[in-house]
Amino acid sequence: MESLRGLTSSPASAYDELVTGQKSIRYHWQGILSVIRSLPGGLGERVESARRQLAESGATVNLLDDRAAPRWSLDPLPFVITPDEWSMIESGVIQRARLLDSVLADLYGPQTLLRQRLVPPMLVHANRHFLRPCRVVDGATPAHRLGHYAVDLVRLGDGRWHVLADHTELPSGIAYALEMRRVLARSLPEAFRSIPVRHLRPFVDRWHDSLLALAPAGIDKPNVAVLTPGSLSATYFEHVYLSRALGVPLVEGGDLVARDGDVSIKTLAGLRPVHMLLRRLDSSFADPLELRADSALGITGLVETTRSGRIALANALGSGLAETPALVPFLEKLSDHLLGQKLELPSLDVWWLGEPAALAFALANIDLMIVRPCLGQDREPIVVGMLDPPERAALLARIRVHPGQFVAQYPVAPSLSPKWDGNSLAPAAVVLRVFACAEGSSYRVLPGGLAREPSGDTCLRSLGRLNGILKDVWVLTEDSADMQLPPARRFHQLAVERAGGADLQSRVADNLYWLGRYIERLDGDARLLRTTVNRIAQGAVGPRDAIELRLLGRQLGNTNLMPQGAALSAPESAAFQHGLATVAAENRGLSTTLDSIHRLTSAMRDRFSVDMITAVGPGMAELRQGLLAARGNLDPLLAALDDIVRFVAVLSGLAQENMTRGTGWRFLDLGRRLERAQYVAASALGAFAQSPIDWDAAMRLALELCDSTITYRTRYLGQLQPAPVLDLVMLDDSNPRSLVFQLRAIEQHLEYLGHASGVHVPPLPQTFVEDIEGAVRQFAGDERAWRHEGLALAMLRDIAAEAERRLEKLSEAITRAYFSHVAAAQTVGSSAIGSPTA
Secondary structure, eight states: OGGGTTOOOOOTTSOBSSBOTTSOBOGGGHHHHHHHHHOTTOHHHHHHHHHHHHHHHTTTTTTTOTTSOOSEEEOSSOEEEOHHHHHHHHHHHHHHHHHHHHHHHHHTTTOHHHHTTSSOTHHHHTOTTOOGGGOOSSSOOOSOSOSEEEEEEEEOTTSOEEEEEEEOSSOOOHHHHHHHHHHHHHHOHHHHHHSOBOOSHHHHHHHHHHHHHHSOTTOSSOOEEEEOOOTTSTTHHHHHHHHHHHTOOEEOGGGEEEETTEEEEEETTEEEEOOEEEEOSOGGGSOTTTSOTTOSSSOTTHHHHHHTTSSEEESOTTGGGGGOGGGGGGHHHHHHHHTSSOOSSOBOOOEETTSHHHHHHHHHTGGGSEEEEOSSSOOOOEEGGGSOHHHHHHHHHHHHHSGGGEEEEOOOOOOEEEEEOSSSEEEEEOEEEEEEEEETTEEEEOSSOEEEEOOSSOTTTTTTOOOEEEEEEEEBOSSGGGOOOOOOOOOOOOOOOOSOOSOSBHHHHHHHHHHHHHHHHHHHHHHHHHHHHHHHHTSSOOHHHHHHHHHHHHHHHHTTSSOHHHHTSOTTSHHHHHHHHTTTSTTSHHHHHHHHHHHHHHHTGGGSOHHHHHHHHHHHHHHHHHHHHTTTOHHHHHHHHHHHHHHHHHHHHHHHHHSOTTHHHHHHHHHHHHHHHHHHHHHHHHTTTTOOSOHHHHHHHHHHHTTOHHHHHHHHTTOOOHHHHHIIIIIOTTOTTSHHHHHHHHHHHHHHHHHHHSOBOOOOOHHHHHHHHHHHHTTSSOHHHHHHOSHHHHHHHHHHHHHHHHHHHHHHHHIIIIIIOOOOOOOTTOOOTTOOBO
16 A cells, blocks of 8 residues: 555654554554555545444534534544553553542542541642532442543553543543444454454443442342433433443433432333433532532432432542542552552653642743643643743742642653544554443453544643544454453343333423424425425416415415515515525524424434434435525425425334334324324315415315325316315325324324323314314305305314314323423313313
């Protein structure tokens, strides 16, 4: 391969991972380089394939945000480690995890380290990450405060690995490592067939078992969940991924309640206890009662339940205390005191300026050093040599006033590893992140991890974030003896369940219900607009088209798809044409509905199959781009509307074929049926409600908007009459677009949900269907009766208004019964339509 020629050793100040001092390629890199040389189409196509897969899975952006730039990019060239070197790293990481776990256990317990002056009190009591309410003196102490752990490592010029940073609060990155491995295995299968790389999956299986073991004692079948702050989190992809990989539910603070000393998930059927939370929510937001009072993300009373030992968290609240770089200078003595061992993985030289000697040394060498705040939220490094004189003077003044709030250290030159720059291989600095989880009294290390190319002026910047360029870490194995197999599990006896019960969180049910409504609303709006644009795009507007367009314009105005003034203008006028050109605007129905679908699919990523996620993400992006490109031009708008209708059909088909018919699917389909019922009533009856001059126009629109033209033509050979038209779109329960079909489906869903949850919401009464039948019968008699007399049209208008009112009341009743759990307001002696009954 041409790009491999000319690779030379790196500068003497940095260790070269690929090339030795004799300018030869290290043996453990030769396998992957040989594979790259042999690729028939080169590495470029494989890279694009891998990056496309990551984008489709949502790994590189914040969920399905089709307008966000990628947060990180994949380097397809992995970071390769030999078995001997990995064994040394693994042992050092386990030791460091045990040490930090012991430190946290003491500082949140007896605090003997403070009394023995092994840890300065300021590093604890002045540290914003130390949460006093989480200290346990006489309660149940957790088996591990550090349930899982991540550490950033750098290799210095002497070839030794050093610890750059510890991550004990919310260690992130495992899901990205697993996803990158999956993608690379598909994009570079030749490499995995020829290079012996240790597998990652057994670690996840053992992690699941370790979480069960961390649950409070005395519980036979502990329930585990992943606690997330929600879809707005930058690492929400990881939360969803871990929930799926570990086979446990994903919950938000609003899904949980602390009551009578226990924490439970709020479901449709009541409270379901949870005993172990894999926490992805910052500690300070976890309990508004005892921590941050302004938090809307936590669970009121959670701290008390952790103190009493009724629930376990990984990691325990307040674990971020061990992340402070000010603790680094004391770890060597702490390791000797707590473990009776010397540190196997040395830390970088760090000076805590709260000590007079360290302060004097740092001030004497300040222009060569990097200064970092160490006790507050901000820990971003300050490269003193790059400051302007006023900034330097201000920093020195701050240090002299509050020296204990800063640490100082020399710049770090990480080792250099090869990366793919798009055309060839080039050296780049690399930081290695390694992960561990608690197992028994020790820890187990993921045989791999993440390698990151640091960005900015120092590798100390943005230590807790995953951005820039990431790569997979391959740990080589010499023989099959090094391979880890999943543990043999002892299975608990579980009762067989079918069709899903009512264990769905109320929040998720609410989101699924409204997702169904917005999907159907998008489809209805697109069909209404497409019907309109089709008539305009044909050229000159004829008399029949003008009548139909006036009827369509009124509906476009009522649904906020066009400005009301433009919608009521003559179809051939410039105002109508301009209004139609603005339907793709950001503040119009199509865009706002797309935004709502995007928000809800983002929040419920864990509820959908990979195929659905893959369809939604790119599909949403293409729809939005199509609408933006269609502004002011009818032909692209028509194509964009066709794409929307097809997108909804694909999404509906995937939901129909891939979702189990449990409560989740029921709420999704319930939302769709209720929204479609409103649309059918408005579109089918709306065309008749304006006393049209030409009845043929009203009938054609009713059939077209309800997608029933072909059925009518086949059944009645194309002869238009109001009675059969209205029967087909309103009463025919074999037509999936008819109003009665929706009402029957709604009735079935409500009956199922009532049995599953014990909360019953009555559907629309049969008398309402009889009223529709009575109105339709008015059109089955003499033509003069319905064409010239007002009774038939008046009945249709009443039915349309009644349908809108009853369906809106039904939606409110569903919301009260299943989502907000608020009883309906009633007047004495009256009964609200659609009020829930228990």
